[in-house]
Amino acid sequence: MIYFVMLMLMCFIIGLVGVASNPSPYFAAFGLVxxxxxxxxxxxxxxxxxxSFVLFLIYLGGMLVVFVYSAxxxxxxxxxxxxxxxxxxxxMMYLLGVGVGVYYFFGxxxxxxxxxxxxxxxxxxxRGDLSGTSLMYSDGIMLLFLAGWVLLLTLFVVLELxxxxxxxxxxxx
Amino acid sequence: MNPLxxxxxxxxxxxGTTITFSSSHWLLAWMGLEINTLAITPLMIKQQHPxxxxxxxxxxxxxxAASALLLFASMTNAWMTxxxxxxxxxxxxxxxxxxxxxxxxxxxxxxxFWLPEVLQGLDLKTGLILSTWQKLAPFIILIQMAPALNPNxxxxxxIISTLIGGWxxxxxxxxxxxxxxxxxxxxxxxxxILHYSPxxxxxxxxxxxxxxxxxxxxxxxxxxxxxNSISMTTTKNPIISILxxxxxxxxxxxxxxxxxxxxxxxxxxxxxxxxxLVATIMAMTTLLSLFFYLRLTYSTTLTMTPNSMNxxxxxxxxKNLKPxxxxxxxxxxxxxxxxxxxxxxxx
Numbered sequence: 011m012i013y014f015v016m017l018m019l020m021c022f023i024i025g026l027v028g029v030a031s032n033p034s035p036y037f038a039a040f041g042l043v044x045x046x047x048x049x050x051x052x053x054x055x056x057x058x059x060x061x062s063f064v065l066f067l068i069y070l071g072g073m074l075v076v077f078v079y080s081a082x083x084x085x086x087x088x089x090x091x092x093x094x095x096x097x098x099x100x101x102m103m104y105l106l107g108v109g110v111g112v113y114y115f116f117g118x119x120x121x122x123x124x125x126x127x128x129x130x131x132x133x134x135x136x137r138g139d140l141s142g143t144s145l146m147y148s149d150g151i152m153l154l155f156l157a158g159w160v161l162l163l164t165l166f167v168v169l170e171l172x173x174x175x176x177x178x179x180x181x182x183x
Numbered sequence: 184m185n186p187l188x189x190x191x192x193x194x195x196x197x198x199g200t201t202i203t204f205s206s207s208h209w210l211l212a213w214m215g216l217e218i219n220t221l222a223i224t225p226l227m228i229k230q231q232h233p234x235x236x237x238x239x240x241x242x243x244x245x246x247x248a249a250s251a252l253l254l255f256a257s258m259t260n261a262w263m264t265x266x267x268x269x270x271x272x273x274x275x276x277x278x279x280x281x282x283x284x285x286x287x288x289x290x291x292x293x294x295x296f297w298l299p300e301v302l303q304g305l306d307l308k309t310g311l312i313l314s315t316w317q318k319l320a321p322f323i324i325l326i327q328m329a330p331a332l333n334p335n336x337x338x339x340x341x342i343i344s345t346l347i348g349g350w351x352x353x354x355x356x357x358x359x360x361x362x363x364x365x366x367x368x369x370x371x372x373x374x375x376i377l378h379y380s381p382x383x384x385x386x387x388x389x390x391x392x393x394x395x396x397x398x399x400x401x402x403x404x405x406x407x408x409x410x411n412s413i414s415m416t417t418t419k420n421p422i423i424s425i426l427x428x429x430x431x432x433x434x435x436x437x438x439x440x441x442x443x444x445x446x447x448x449x450x451x452x453x454x455x456x457x458x459x460l461v462a463t464i465m466a467m468t469t470l471l472s473l474f475f476y477l478r479l480t481y482s483t484t485l486t487m488t489p490n491s492m493n494x495x496x497x498x499x500x501x502k503n504l505k506p507x508x509x510x511x512x513x514x515x516x517x518x519x520x521x522x523x524x525x526x527x528x529x530x
Contacts, residue, residue: 115276156202156214163195163221166188170225 015055022048023108031100034089043074058139184229195222196316203320207327209257209267213250216288216320220246223317227309238304242313245297249287256280269324272331281328282336288321290363291340291370292347299351299363307408310359311399314366315392322388325374329381337378342464344371349471356410358402361475365434366395368472375465376449379456382529387445390518394442397511398430404502414482414494426508428484429516435476436469441518448526 025048028041046069053062090097146154195218203215220243227239260277261267272278283294290298302310325332348368352361369391377384405423407413416424433440446469453462486492518525 153211159195159198160214160218160221163191163218166191167221167225170184170188170192171228 011055015052018048018052018055021045022052027101027104027108028092030104031092031097033092033094033097034086036089037091039074039077042077043070046070046074060143061139184225188225192222192225196226196312198222200316200320204323207269209261209269212269212324213254213257216246216253217250219317219320220250223309223312226312227305229309230306232304234304238301241297241304242301245301246288249284252284252287253281256284269327272328275333278328278331279333279336282325282332282340285321285325286340286374289318289325289370290367291374292344292367293340295344295347295367298367299355299360302359302363303357305359307359307399307403310362311396311403314362314399315396318366318370318388318392322373325377326381326385329377329384332378334378337374338458338461341371341375342461342468344368344374345465345468346371346471349468349474352475353471355475358408358410358413358479361479362395362398365472365476366391368469369395372445372449372465372469375461376452380452383445383448383452383526386525386529387449390441390445393511393514394430394434397508397515398427398434400505400508400511401427401430404504404508406497406500406502410479410482411494412497413479414486414492415497416483417486418496419499424483426512428480430512431476431480431483433515435473437473439519440516441514444519444522444525447522 022045025041025045029038029045032038033041047066050062050066050069053065092098092101199215199218199220199222201215202218203212206212206215224239224243227242228235256277257267259280260272260274263274263277272281287294302313305313345368348364348366348371351367352364355361355364369387373384373387373391376387401423402408402413405413405416405419405427407416413427416427429440433442436442436446446466450462450466453459453465
């Protein structure tokens, strides 16, 4: 299991580097999809399967589709991939930065802690994330209400930001 | 904007700060900060001007990055120590990361680069909200975790802030950028004292909010956005030019005015802590800020009618004095005799 987690962590970092190194939006969207999916896989391997499932649905169902479509709006005939020289320099720099960070912080930060959220989970009926979710509907009802209000507020904010056809913030350039 | 929508945004702006104030749990404090960021975004973009859109985008990206860093650090803290309380931070990595994230949110140097550009893209009223109300929530978190903060990091941030705040404002002709650099310099004064005496930092924050509200409202009253345009203040309303002068000098911290009080108390507390070199550096770097306040004062009041005026007169628009200005102005200038009461009631 630990090798699998290690592989996923490396793919996660590579996906993020692929986004951050400023390639063409097509490839950046691919890197984002990859790191989002692998991030959900990492969460699942740490024991929060329900949470990662919900997160995966939200990412792929909503945000990334919108992102890919808006990236497709800025079409270009010769997109820059990761092997083009300016992007490759960025990729190398980010990987080097990650390497230096790992070298300095690895031991003291999470050497020993690649365990699930609730250890000995084979013996428990309710996993941590599931019981937390059910807690949101009983004791944490005010928190649920607050989260609902924030979602409603986000809706209003998005509607207000994209309002006004030619004058709005979002339009085809 | 629809008044109903506007009221939703303004109420959510209040809600975000209130949640951050009243929470002792990192997750709720983070939620409050996020609500704050979300709710001010449409208020900033209200004019649909390209500069406003640019400023909003910069603000949103900066605040989102700072929030993500804050969430990451608080989760690291929860992971290592098993508790989410703001008041009992133990993990040094998390404390340092949170300090830097909140400094980014507040616009403390060296994470200040977004602040002048964002403030320049907004109108003066939104700029007033941005430089007063939006400072409250991150600063309250900093005050709550004040005993755990690393003094070396705080002193470094503070000295860089006062230096950059004074230095950056020297060459500016735009009032909003000058006010942004003034905000950076004042934040430097607040966070240098944060670890040693959170009460004085709180007092400094409140007085800074009062003084900067006055100056924003006065500039809004005379439609001034550049140094050139405040030279016309005398022709619009001579009394306003006197008010602007007094408020600017109070912002600079000259003795008979309110702005001197926090600087006095902070220098005294730093001397008690035997940080003489730091106190000297802070006092000297603030002279840089005082220079551009004095330059604004000069062009506001000393270029009056007997001298020849070198600027084009602008169209006079009738604006009534807001009733909040007569309330704020005495607080801006005449609070210094109340220093013993304010200081000892905080002890």
